[in-house]
Amino acid sequence: MRCPKCPGIMQMVTYGRKIAVHRCDRCGGLFCKPDVVLEMKREWMSEIVLDSGDAKLGKQYNKLDNISCPECAIPMDKCYDKNQVHIWYESCAQCEGMYLDAGEFSDLKYDTLMDRVRDFVKGRRPEG
Helix, strand or coil: CECCCCCCEEEEEEECCCEEEEEECCCCCEEECHHHHHHHHHCCCHHHHHCCCCHHHHHHHHCCCCCECCCCCCECEEEECCCCCCCEEEECCCCCCEEECCCHHHHHHCCCHHHHHHHHHHCCCCCC
């Protein structure tokens, strides 16, 4: 499976028995289902093992948001996290897969005071 944001290949990475995600071998982006993200949030140290890409590179790729699902090849919806609105990601309406740029899952896992500042500065993702 090809990465929707760069020329990289999405490779299967596992953590424990329940968690399997696709991670780009170049940009470090993650593709998985919402229930897997919830499981990742519960698991200790999952962000270090799974979201190992460069967060600075992830911020650059976050600007590329008109992408197609790596599984279904249809355009993905532009979304933001309801609790941390500065976290912007893409979601597939057909397979429900989510694409998180490198560093986004690590940010999503922990809700801190600094995240409130980021929410204020960056704000919600524009519609469209």
